[in-house]
Amino acid sequence: MADSKIQAWKFLKIIVFTFFITVLLLFTSATIRTLSLDVNVGLQLARWEKSNNISLVIDQHQREELLAKFKEALRIPTVSFSERESNTTALRQFVTFLRKAFPTVFSSSLVHHELVADYSHLFQVQGSQPDLVPYLLLAHIDVVPARESDGWEAPPFSAQEMDGFIYARGTIDDKCAVMGILQALEYLLLRGYAPRRGFYIGLGHDEEISGFNGAMNIVRLMKDRGVKLSFVLDEGLAVLDGVISGLDGPVALIGVSEKGSANVKLSVSMAPGHSSMPPRESSIGILAAAVKRLEDNPMPRLFGYGPERDTFEHLAHKFGLPLKFIMSNLWLFSPLLGRVLEMKPDTNAFVRTTTAVTMFNAGTKSNIIPSLAEATVNLRIHSAHSLQEVLDFIQDTVGDQRVKVELIDGFDPLPISSSDEQSFGFQIIKKTVLDMFPKLTVAPGICVGNTDSRHFKDLSSDIYRFAPVWFKPGDVQRFHGINERISKKNYEELIVFYFNLIQNCDIKKLPDPHSSVHEL
Structure with missing residues (x-):
């Protein structure tokens, strides 16, 4: 019994030591990478000979x-x-x-x-x-x-x-x-x-x-x-x-590069009715629920799988710590930075395919349950996504056969x-x-x-x-x-x-x- 406890303790020490060494190596590697980014700063044009261009002086x-x-x-x-x-x-x-x-x-x-x-x-x-x-x-x-x-x-x-x-x-x-x-x-x-x-x-x-x-x-x-x-x-x-x-x-x-783009129409069609005898679900209600599901379930986070990774790595040396350390080592910290960027609308656009409901049309009179409700969704497609993948995601997220999903126009990322x-x-x-x-x-x-x-x-x-x-x-x-x-x-x-x-x-x-x- 004592021997088995000793063996277990030795095994645990080996695991802890291995984990410590791994973390130390990762930290050392990340630190060296962070510091090395400063080496080439200021040398970007060193290999270009002085230009003999005509100078433009504007009087x-x-x-x-x-x-x-x-x-x-x-x-x-x-x-x-x-x-x-x-x-x-x-x-x-x-x-x-x-x-x-x-x-x-x-x-x-x-x-x-x-x-x-x-x-x-x-x-x-x-x-x-x-x-x-x-x-x-x-x-x-x-x-x-x-x-x-x-x-x-x-x-x-x-x-x-x-x-x-x-x-x-x-x-x-x-x-x-x-x-x-x-x-x-x-x-x-x-x-x-x-x-x-x-x-x-x-x-x-x-x-x-x-x-x-x-x-x-x-x-x-x-x-x-x-x-x-x-x-x-x-x-x-x-x-x-x-x-x-x-x-x-x-x-x-x-x-x-440019993000791709798509305009998608969601529509619900059903028999019209009088507002005094409304059905349990209306075309507007069904469509509104579908739109809400799209807004509640954004496209997957894809930061690090497109050119945005190069952007932040090129800029890393211009940030102070700890951002400099994180951006210099996106091979390790991409998920972390992606979570930070998705918190604001202007930086969220770098992280994923964005979904924006831009038009909603239904109804002609206040006492008529409309037969048709339509919404237009504009998507800007991340470089790691394709137009077809985006359409499939929308269809799966809407998840309602009563909602028709149609591509109006669109193209893949460049x-x-x-x-x-x-x-x-x-x-x-x-x-x-x-x-x-x-x-x-x-x-x-x-x-x-x-x-x-x-x-x-x-x-x-x-x-x-x-x-x-x-x-x-x-x-x-x-x-x-x-x-x-x-x-x-x-x-x-x-x-x-x-x-x-x-x-x-x-x-x-x-x-x-x-x-x-x-x-x-």
Whole structure:
């Protein structure tokens, strides 16, 4: 008996010792990983040789001129109201305006321009070395509706200046990029610049209503001509300054993917009746219960299975302890961080496929039990989910044969573009950002909304969504909201960004990892 107790005690000590050693090794490994993240900070551009690019210095006269043109663009109400209604008069006016605003772009022998689907634009800029694979800069002309009565501090199409900001619909979505790209090209051409790598500029006119007319016709045209692209750069993510709690300093997030999207209709149909003799369950009651089940049972938490993991690992060194320790070791702490992120709506979007009930329709008269009740559910699909998996989840969660589940429209999440050291597009964008803003941290990210760029996935495997628009706390809500604005300084920075990006793209290939020389 005594021997068995001794053996049991020895066995217990071995288990405790093994557990202690395992925990110690895990902690040591995690600590080393946390500390090692600081080693490469500040060396992000060490292997790039100093650039010989043309510098852009904007004098006061040019500044007044470029701001005047930007304001004129903002005052043209190129609104997309719905899939069936756009302000075509304003879109025609915008075509005329662009020709007047950028005469060198439209007259240069290096630039071929064509209208697509009446209001969209495709520019091809010829390169001197046709063996270099071209790229595409995307932006869109149309804007969402806006009414001054919603609470705007200035009329939404006035382009009024206040405290160094220009207020107008389209300042950040997306006329800043439309005008910034063309203004950058205008300045380059005026300085006699001829690119080595050819490129395209695509300006869609219906992005806010899915781009089925503008972007998709541009894609068809390029496919017919056999165009393949090195990368695509569109709107999407931005520079966040003070937006992410606990982060030390601003960060530039370059979108490497977009969540998928789906609109699903739930409906209940039954015989109508009089309200004086109601049935035990009505169409509205059955549907409301189904909707409640969807809201009470969110899609599974998937943090760590998509590009959001790379985002937080890239940002880890900019957080203080204990967040730095946790984010440096997501191989161990992903479930913990996922639980924290799901607590707030804005970060919950990184964790899972989100479910939003956006429309509910039923009834025509107060004393009639309606025969039909309908609800529309909008879902933004996580990168680790598929559209079919989401539909199956909804069907299982609703769990009522009386509720019909129909897909209105939808698509899978977009492929994840490369962001490693050999990723040409990502590294060129990153270099351009850090040349301008050396103290920024650059990280890959994911767009929770959708852009025209998703239509171009057959033309390039690398699609990026970024513009150096600065967002401070509260600014994100201006996107599609009231008081959309951009600072005059930030708009000028966008022009410089595209001016430098076009020149940086002229390299033949990236430098070898960890080397220190380069043709730039």
